[in-house]
Amino acid sequence: MGEAIVITSGKGGVGKTTTTANIGAGLAQAGQKVALIDADIGLRNLDVVMGLENRIVYDLVDVVEGFAKLKTALIKDKRFENLYLLPAAQTRDKTAVSPEQMRDLVGEMKEEFDFVLIDCPAGIEQGFKNAVAGSDKAVVVATPEVSSVRDADRIIGLLEAEEKHHPSLIVNRIRPSMVKKGDMMDINDMIEILAIELLGVVPDDEFIVVSTNRGEPAVLNPQSRAGEAYRNVTRRLMGENVPFLKLEEESQGFIGRLRKMMGIKG
Amino acid sequence: MFDLFARVFGRDDASKEVAKERLRLVLVHDRASLSPQALENLKNDLVKVISQYLDIDDQGFRVDFSRDEDAMALVANIPIRKKVNRNTL
Ligand SMILES: Nc1ncnc2c1ncn2[C@@H]1O[C@H](COP(=O)(O)OP(=O)(O)OP(=O)(O)O)[C@@H](O)[C@H]1O
Ligand SMILES: [Mg+2]
Numbered sequence: 001m002g003e004a005i006v007i008t009s010g011k012g013g014v015g016k017t018t019t020t021a022n023i024g025a026g027l028a029q030a031g032q033k034v035a036l037i038d039a040d041i042g043l044r045n046l047d048v049v050m051g052l053e054n055r056i057v058y059d060l061v062d063v064v065e066g067f068a069k070l071k072t073a074l075i076k077d078k079r080f081e082n083l084y085l086l087p088a089a090q091t092r093d094k095t096a097v098s099p100e101q102m103r104d105l106v107g108e109m110k111e112e113f114d115f116v117l118i119d120c121p122a123g124i125e126q127g128f129k130n131a132v133a134g135s136d137k138a139v140v141v142a143t144p145e146v147s148s149v150r151d152a153d154r155i156i157g158l159l160e161a162e163e164k165h166h167p168s169l170i171v172n173r174i175r176p177s178m179v180k181k182g183d184m185m186d187i188n189d190m191i192e193i194l195a196i197e198l199l200g201v202v203p204d205d206e207f208i209v210v211s212t213n214r215g216e217p218a219v220l221n222p223q224s225r226a227g228e229a230y231r232n233v234t235r236r237l238m239g240e241n242v243p244f245l246k247l248e249e250e251s252q253g254f255i256g257r258l259r260k261m262m263g264i265k266g
Numbered sequence: 267m268f269d270l271f272a273r274v275f276g277r278d279d280a281s282k283e284v285a286k287e288r289l290r291l292v293l294v295h296d297r298a299s300l301s302p303q304a305l306e307n308l309k310n311d312l313v314k315v316i317s318q319y320l321d322i323d324d325q326g327f328r329v330d331f332s333r334d335e336d337a338m339a340l341v342a343n344i345p346i347r348k349k350v351n352r353n354t355l
Contacts, residue, residue, distance in 0.1 A: 146285050146292075153293050182280025189286055193293070195332070 002033075004106045004116040005237070006135035008159075010151030012122030014143045015172040018208060020119040021049040022227070025217040026234030028083035032114040035074065037106070038088035039131035040121040041096060047087045051078065051215020061089035061096045064105060079220070084113075094126045099133035106134025115237070124158055132159065138167035139199060144174055144185040153194055168199035170233065175204045187244075200233035201244060202226050290330070297331045297338060305329065312342060321347040 007020045017040070024036045037060065038046035047053040055075045058068035063086065070086075077083035086109075089096060109116045120131035132138065138159050142152035152169070159167050171190055178184035191198055205226035211218040218227035219234070232242045295302060309329050316322055326345040331338060 146289050149289055150292055150296065154296060157297065179282075182282050185282045185285055189282065193286070193289055 002110040002112075002114045002116055003137060004110055004118065004135045005137045005139055006039075006118040006120050006132050006164075007139050007141060008120035008128065008131065008155055009122065009141045009148070010124060010155040011142075011148045014148050015141050015170075015202070016122075017045045017049050017119050018212070019139070019141050019170055019172065019202075019230075020046060020117050021217045022219040022230035023233055023237065024083060024115075024117050025050075025077075025080070026219040026230050027115050027117075027237065028077065028080040029220065030234055030238060031082070032238070033082045033112070034080075034115045034117065035084045035086060035109050035113045037086045037109075037116065037118045039102070039118050039127065041088045041127065041130075042090065042093045043121065044088040044090045046119050047075075047085060048215060049212055050085055050217065052085055052087075053215075056087045059087045059089040060105075061092050064097045064101045070105070070108060094121070094130060097130055099129050102130045102133040104134075124154065128155075128158070129162070132162050132164060135164060138164050139170055140167050140194075140196065141170045141172050142190065142194075143172050144179075144190060149185070149190060149193060156194060156196060166197065168197045169194060170200040170202060171198070172202045173204040174201055198244065199236060200229055202229040202233075294329075294331050298340075312344075316344060320344075323347055 005023075007016045007023070009016050017038075020036055024034050028034045036046060036050070038044055039060070040046070041061065044059075047056060052075050058073035060073075062068040063070050063073045074084040074086055077085065106116055106118070116134075118131050118135060121127035140152050140155055140159075142148045156167055159165075169191065171187055174187070175184055179186045187198065187201055203225050205218065205224060207218050207221065207224040208226050211221065211224070211227075217230075218224040219230040221227045232244075235242045294300075294305065298305070300308075309327065312329065313322065313324050313327060317324075323345040326343070328343040330341050330343070332341045
């Protein structure tokens with residue numbers, strides 16, 4: 001029996017789809033059997049980020065409504081034969097499926113796959129409820145900005161209300177140079193405010209744009225810094241204890257590093 | 267020495283401090299669905315009650331909601347100047 005993880009955020013555009021694609025490809029590269037569900041009905045995106053847009057025949061709504069079998073609708077990835085995508089319907093909206101239907105679907109997929117990753121739409125309404133319904137675990141993506149952290153806090157509260165306990169946090173688009181100057185919240189600030197466990201820290205990386213252009217998740221590129229961060233997330237999800245060392249140093253800022261150099265704690 | 271460094275390099279007006287303070291305030295209300303006015307009233311009432319027993323510094327007085335694991339708590343930080351002499355009450 002696999003594990004279903006929903007990638008959510010509240011605020012739009014903070015990196016849910018990017019994160020889903022990268023964790024999915026990373027887990028597949030590590031040999032896990034993985035299915036990705038694009039739960040953003042009406043705003044299908046995960047297919048293009050994965051570079052699989054030309055292969056879509058059936059979608060999530062077709063499966064839920066019984067027009068297509070799950071096996072026929074799942075698209076096999078180009079690079080990994082153990083990675084699949086269930087695309088969102090593009091011409092329908094969130095009301096086309098219910099949380100109960102999603103729960104059943106995800107349950108069925110967990111029997112087949114080690115990991116089922118669900119890309120949640122922005123917002124807190126039915127799309128969110130659908131995406132979260134079948135999940136065992138939630139990952140909250142937030143950027144180091146006031147509005148994103150605020151929405152993440154709201155989502156953490158709503159996850160609690162849906163009985164989804166202990167979500168973990170991915171901080172995305174961190175810019176070490178701005179953190180150093182004190183012009184961007186650091187990891188510790190965010191964890192402290194949100195009171196949530198940290199799963200990953202992903203730097204702002206131009207390569208994400210390049211990889212999205214190509215439809216090749218950055219996690220597969222050994223040179224990409226964001227890719228490296230996603231590889232670490234992948235290993236943590238598989239139960240490995242991977243330290244956050246490098247980024248911690250970057251997030252401590254000038255005084256922190258100075259103190260560390262001089263061997264002063266706190 | 268380090269304080270000097272901190273003063274020179276660690277700007278107090280760094281925008282992340284502004285961000286944190288604004289978040290702290292906005293989240294208090296978000297988390298409790300309590301209006302700023304209601305929270306202010308709560309705070310004033312608390313000050314009134316507690317100052318019957320202790321000499322408190324109402325400038326440093328802070329009321330905050332904190333979320334710990336699955337529970338939400340109202341946390342008040344109340345700096346005490348000194349104990350009020352009970353005989354004078
Ligand atoms: N670490 C990063 N570095 C640079 N760019 C990034 C990073 N993460 C995401 N982006 C860019 O930010 C944009 C939004 O990302 P993405 O589509 O993953 O967000 P989303 O949360 O899924 O958005 P939506 O709420 O619309 O579904 C994309 O253009 C993506 O390339
Ligand atoms: Mg998205």
